[in-house]
Amino acid sequence: MNQHHSRPVSQDRASDPPQQVRVTIDGKDRPAEDGRPLVEALVGREPVDDLRPGFPDVCYHPVLGPIQTCDTCLVEVDGELTRSCATPVTDGLSVTTTGRSEEAREEAAQRLIRKHILYCTVCDHNDGDCDLKRGIEASGLTRERIDFAAKPYDVDDTNPFYRYDPDQCILCGRCVEACQNVQVTETLSIDWESDDPRVLWDGGSFIGESSCVSCGHCVTVCPCNALMEKSMLGRHGLFTDWPDETRAPAIDLVKDVEPTTGYLPLYALSNAEATARAAATRITKTVCTYCGVGCSFDVETRGREILRVQPQREGPANSISTCVKGKFGWDHINAEDRLTVPLVRDGNRFREATWDEALDLVARRLGEIVERDGSDAVAVIGSSKATNEESYLTQKLARQVLGTHNTDNCSRYCQAPATEGLWRTVGYGGDAGSISDMERADLVLVVGSNTSDSHPVIAARLRRAQKLSGHQLIVADLRRHELAQRADVFLRPRPGTDLVWLSALTRHILDQGWADDDFLATRVSGLDDYRASLEPFTLAYAEERTGIPAEQLADVAERIVRAESVVGLWAMGVTQHVMGSDTSTAMSNLLLVTGNYGRPGTGAYPLRGHNNVQGCSDFGTINSYYPGYQPIGDEEVAAKFADAWGRELGPEPGLDNHGMVDAAHDGSLHGLVIVGEELSLVDANVHYVQEALERLDFVVVTELFFSRTCEFADVVLPAAASLEKDGTFTNTERRIQRLYAAMDPIGESRPDWQILRDLASRMGYEWGYSHPAEIMHEIAGLTPMFAGVTYDRLEGYDSLQWPVAEDGTDTPLLYTESFHFDDGLARLYPLEFREPSDQPDDEYPLHVNNGRVLEHFHEGNLTLRSPGLTQLVPDTYAEMTRRTAAEQGGLATGDWVRLVSRRGEITVRVLLSDEVADNELYVPMQAAEINLLTSNDTDPDSHTPAYKEIAVRLERTDGPQELRGGKRRGADRARRGSRDVQGDPTGSPLPRGHHRYGNPTPQSGVEVERKWARADYRSPTEAEPPGSKA
Amino acid sequence: MATSLGYTPPPPPDTAARDDLDDLVRALHESGLLRALAGGARSYPVLLSQLLRTVDASTVRSAIALAGALRDARPEQAERLAAGLRDARHAAGEVAAAPAEGPLGLLRRLRDPDTRRGISAALAAVAAVGASLGPADRD
Structure with a gap:
């Protein structure tokens, strides 16, 4: 274990700022970051000459830390050869990189390419950023002295998304380190004791039959082409799509040439190819469209072809991490059945239409309904997949253009109870801190969340903190899922009873005198009433009702109060119950009683499900608030929006999704605009919902595909996908991030913000936006929570966590000084238990x-x-x-x-x-x-x-x-x-x-000591025995 | 009242088609350009002498200039290279009576008249590429 392992991988604003010190490299004074690996200062140097860029660091990766397998970063410190990746920077450190260390680095590079054929010009990894190639060049290697020796293994092609080529593998172990200690699936290892070491999955399974979850970490960090995305193979390079029968002789030819020419002209040629391919390849930063973790990454495209997704260290939520969906699951962008033209219902069929015809029809029909039945006879449902700017325009269409508060989004189906619980107790309806706080917490309490499947990158962080830093993990769930199997304590309550055991824990802590009395006295109100409400929740009652033994609950209570910092995570296992809001409240109550808010590593974290389910409500697509949770009943707020939009609206909430369906049934709702929401399948009791849709006079749907909901539409408008538009998403940690268009919208499809703008125009409101940045500018001017949000401050991988002050100061951790109430005090909220609905009985057991x-x-x-x-x-x-x-x-x-x-x-x-x-x-x-x-x-x-x-x-x-x-x-x-x-x-x-069904092989990391223990391993200063495989 | 109604979009055109540049590059593979660049014109003296017998000197100079220029190619040059490759495809098509056969060792191939014809085509293409990498204001 090294010092980097305990650092959060996700952006950690609570950490100490880096301290600059001075080091001496080859007699020259240079700046360096105190405590960081020396190699980072060395690779930042100017190139030695135009053919020797920088300094070699083949196996080193800043996120993985020093794994010390390649020996290419050897330097001399105090007369001793040492690996600079494993040498922490200290003030005044003096380093020599010339002389015998230079020779050692070249020898180390020779040992790498005896495991790897350099055919860079026809290699898909020759992207101008190949760590192996750069390292080999920087080592000064110009001629091959040790013949390449093939490994006796076939390519493993059994995973649908990536393949492993043992003959290209340099055994650096980056993949192993990433799998063992970043993703912590613990699938990969290297059999260092083998005659011919290689990377193994589950100790020797095919990839496709192993515990590999296809997260892509290993592929992302591989410094060469040993592990590659299949989407890259034969596609990334300008010369890499040759068939094998052509490619192999071409590589042989180059190998024939190399003894005469050396590698320098070949480096030049491959560098030229890399430059040329860069001109034909587009790299675009985007934000994942799946869950609420908010992973950002570069997507490399050529036209509409998606070559690969490449997470970057700068990604604030995920750094180099992805899950299988974010790394590989982008086929929907170019799916054959993408909607490309507007459709209008024409008798018993849909026919293609022009945008003008479709939008004119929508404007006319909505206008007629409003004219006939009033503004509240129509409603607009937003999408948690759409951008913040589109969410803002969704509610603006409802409020300004149609004149109704009838607008909502799918947080009604999942997140609204968590938000309610936080509004009641701490004031803001969002995560209390950042993902790094989850990594920092001494104890993580996960309730009703299958985090490994639903928020995979967060689960990776939790596993890492548990494995490397010994943080405790307590999981309560109906299922013993992956994270539950790893938990220090697993609680399995009966369905729908989480409120009972959470409240019993809290009562037990109060009864034992274990509460954080100072915190309660200074920062919390409502203790007496709340404590009275806990009267029924004894441990004995909790055991009887939940099935969790009382002694186990007492043990958990003790663990919580003994932990320096605790975070509470929960998801749909809590919220999608009739007690969803109250159980969310109970979680927050527990954190308040134990003083776990407002410090790094503390707080409540409802894990938001969609990429922008947080932002969709934040930006106003909700029936009871203007953007930024400004109450519609507040006269001052209402006046502000009336002034800005030229339309006065009432103080009463509009219909939420649930109410819209009821209103369709009772005949009071006649028209519905649905922006990318699969309402007819995801709302509960679809029999009732689909019948409601059939009752409406007019339905318009914007969608990527002809969804089930589209079947009920009168007009279907083709929408652009996330890779086809600009905008911002807000992730679970309230982080606003930009996404950039990687390609044009398919066919005639359009981004939703353009569709909404053009519809508003036809209904008499010229919004005039030409880019989402202008929409955000308008939002910032109307919404104190987003006052300082500008596209300039969100450039590239920059991000802001709301609330954002006008000067751009954002808030990675809430409640450090006060809670979001007028008196600044958090509020303990009294609760009582109600039985779940639809419980099993003799007929439905x-x-x-x-x-x-x-x-x-x-x-x-x-x-x-x-x-x-x-x-x-x-x-x-x-x-x-x-x-x-x-x-x-x-x-x-x-x-x-x-x-x-x-x-x-x-x-x-x-x-x-x-x-x-x-x-x-x-x-x-x-x-x-x-x-x-x-x-x-x-x-x-x-x-x-x-x-x-x-x-x-x-x-x-x-x-x-x-x-x-x-x-x-x-x-x-x-x-x-x-x-x-x-x-x-x-x-x-x-x-x-x-x-x-796999069998992981947990180990501490790449375990380089086992390599060093091999009989054929020698320091690069010594000759290695013939046929060495180390 | 909107009863449920299905719809199946028509099959889209082939969206997987590679862009123009890929097509061009494939054409150049077939004409043997890479072999000329990688193993021959710059680095292999025997081959070079063979080539000099096969093509005119200005073409070879263009090839060598290209190899040198590529080493230092900046992004804007690379874009011009792409344009040059586009021209190269046309040049290669004019010279080559037939596409090159599969790659073998270059020296062995040089004994084959078809191969020599392919190399001629390739180097004519190189000339076009090299021209694209000259001064921006050159005709």
Whole structure:
């Protein structure tokens, strides 16, 4: 373990600023950062000459820290040869890089290319930034002295997204270090004791049959082409698409030439090729369109072709980290069934139309409805996938143009209860700090979150903090999922009872006198009333109602109070219950009682689900607030917007999503604008929702694909995808980040901000925006929370965490001085428990839980269009224990069953598993069928449906079936994971090569000491034995 | 009232088509340009002498100039290189009566008249590329 391992990987504004000191390099005085590896100061030097750029650092990566496998950074300090990557900078350090260390570096480079053929000009990794090539050049190597020796292994091509070529692998171990200590899946290792070492997956499995989760860390950090994205192979270089029969002789030819010419002209040639390919390749910074972690990265494109996604160290949320979706799941951008032209309903069909015709029709019909039935007869639903600027315009269309507060977004389906809980207790409806605070926390309490699948990069941070720094991880969930399996304490409550055990913990802490009394006295109000409300929540009652033993709860309470800092993370396992808001409140109450707010490593963190579900509400697409959560009932606020927009609006909240569906049923809502929301599949009880959509007079949908919701539309407008537009997203840590267009919109599709602008224009409001920056400028002027947000301050990888003061000062950590209430005090909020809805009974004896899997996002509209992702997880399933399967008639994996709830039924295959509890099923929601089972029950405080409260009975459906799944229709069949296009699959719904069936090989890292212990390893100052493989 | 109604978009045109530059580069592969650049004109004296018998000296000078220019190519030069490659495809097409066969050792190939014809085509292409890398104001 080294000093870098304990540092947060994500941007950490709480860390001490770097201290500059002076070092002497070859007699010259130079600046360097105190404590950082010396090699960083060396690589920053001017090139030795035009053919020897910088200083070699092949195995060194700033995020991974010194792994010391390549020996190319050897220098002389105090007369001793030492690896500069493992030498911390100190003031006055004197270093010599000439003489014997220079010879040693060249020898080390020779040893690298005896493991790797240099064919840079025809290599897809010759992108101008190849660490191996740069290191070899910088080492001064000009001629090969040790013949390349092939390794006796085949290329491993078994992963859908990347491949490993042992013959190109230099055994630097970056991939191993990233897998073991950044991603912490612990799949990769190097068999240093082997005759011919190589990188191994699960100690020797094929990649495609290992525990590899395809996160891409290893590929991202590989310094050469040993690990490469398949999307790059034969595509990135100008000369790399030659067939093997051409490529091999060409490489041989170059090898024939090299003894005569040396490498210098070949370096020049490959450098020229790299420069030329750079001219033909576009690199664009973007922000991931999947979950709320907010990963940013470069996407490399050539035309519409996506070559690769390359995360950068500067990415504030994710640095070099990605998950399988963010790294590889972009096929939807160029999916064959992207909508490219507007469609209008014409009798019993849709026909293509011009933008003018479509927008004129939308403007006319909405105008007629408003004229006839009033402004509140229409509503606008925004998208948590759209940008902040588009969210602002969505609500502006509703409020300014249509004259109604009837606007909402899908946070109603997921995040609203968490926001409510935070509004009640601490004031801001957002995460209290940053992802780095999750990394810093001594103890992380995760409730109702399958973080590894739903927020994979955050889960990686939690695993790293636990592994490298010994931080405690307590997980409460219905399922013993990946993170739960790693937890120091795993709590498995009965469904819908989290409020009970959280409140019992808090009461126990107060009863024991373990509360943070100073914090409560100075920063919190409402203790007496709150404490009184805890009266029923004894540990004994909690054990009886939740099933968690009282002594285990007492142990958790003690761990929490003993920890220096605690963060609480939660997600849909908490919020999608009828007690969602109250349980979120209970979590915040617990953190307040223990003084865990306002310091680095503390706070409440509802993990936002969509890339911009935070921003969509922040920027006003919500029925009860103007942008920046300015209350619509506040006269001063209302006057400000009336003045800005030239339209006065009432003080009463509009309809939320739930209310819109009800209003469609009761006939008071007639027109609906839906911006990229799959309303007809993701709202609960789709029978009721789809019937509501059919009742509306006029529906317009903007979408990437002809979704199920589009089927109910009168006009469908083709929208641009995230890679096709500029704008900003706000992630779970309130971080606003820019995304830039990497390519033009497909066909005639347009960004939503342009669609909304043009629609407003046709309805009499000339907004006149020519770029999203102008929209943000308007927002900043109207919204104190975003007063200092400008595109200039968000350039590239720069970001801002709201609230942002006018001078650009942002807020990575909330509540350091006061809470967001007039008196500055947090508020303990009294609670009581209510029973979940739709509980199992004799007729419907099984509980159904549902959620994401790692490889798919929600209903699968994006990810099911990825052949690779659907190869990994092709279908949904009903996961159950062997005991449950036995009690249900002796079911086995692969058997087809029908799940029947009080509302409807679905047909799925069985997957036997020990992750779930007896009598509890888990159904991944990528099949978009789960809401055939869900009810109209909601959390009364937020109107969020109780998606997680479903009781079913199970029926075997062996034998011919007319319909198995197959609720998708029309163009939706292009989704490769749809069972409509796969017929009637049999066998396990989860391939046997799925990562959950792998066998990880945890180790401390690359374990270079084992390399040094090899009989054939010598320091580069000594000759190595013939045939050395080290 | 909007009853549920399906729609299937028509198949799109081939969106996977490579851009013009890739097409050009492929044409140059087939004409043997890279072999001339990588192994021959700059570095291999025997080959060079063979080439000098095959093509005129100005063409070879262009090739050598190209290799030198490429080493230092700046982004704007690289863009011009792309344009030059585009011209090169046309030049190669005019000279080559038939595409080159698969790559073998260059010396062995030089004994083959078809190969020599391919190299001629390649170096004619190089001349066009080299011209593109000259002073920006040159005709």
